Amino acid sequence: MNRFDLVSQTEEWGCGVACVASFLGTSYSEAKDLLRKHKGGKSVNANPKGLELHHIALALQERGYRVIADWQEPERFREGTIVCISGDKPYDGHHYIIKTRKGWMDPWHNMGIKPRKADFRSSYPDGTEFLVALVPQSAG
Template sequence: MIQKFEPLRVVAQKDEYGCGVACVASILAVSYAESRRLLMKKKSGVQIDDTEVPGLDLHHLALALKDRDYQVVADWDEPKTFQPGTIVLVGRARGGLDHEHYILSVGGDLFMDPWINYPNREREAGLRKGYPKGKIFYVALVPKPGSHPH
């Protein structure tokens, strides 16, 4: 039986490349603004939507979560089911950075998508079954045993 990720808060991304910010905010049960501050420290103060270095890398997310005692490990092998609290990076088979997107597993094949109504500029978050249309699995940040969201 798959356990549902209970502390889930559906969080919409506010920045163009803020999907990772929203996933971290949901796991840590903090505001989007607080999550953004944590992640910008890990990105050495560079803005999330900086045109030269947009978005967040896996290590930015992992380090920000680690600072709040939520340990993750990267896994490049797609599992049959995702552990709740796993951040999944999806993208197009031949896509660039603007085609990558972080979503958060809440159990089974249900995900919190921080921009579920893409490409609408009024970003909304919601729950979706499976990956967004046209996206494939890239990598996942899986919680280590004993890591629990706050």
């Protein structure tokens, strides 16, 4: 697997896992194990559901990246930025997408339809808005 490849989430609340897998160029399973460790051994589907910002930041830090959280939407996102969005159904819960050269990698592009399918988008899904950006940077 290559960095910034498409990664479909396999679980209801697995969008953050898929974004980390895409960022690191690892499998969904490997990213899930890494994130479970930083969620205190709990499943990514455990309450509270999904991943919080610090789970993703700690996992990326372990792999040699530091992450800056920014609540002000920039005019231009850098490649590798993981963004949390929210909005109208089916996006009324938080959903993570990641910026790539090909656009936004959305790990559940066909939200609400199974099987889940990842794809690239030119912009946020309709009916959503920016909440926060996680901007990874090399630690060295």
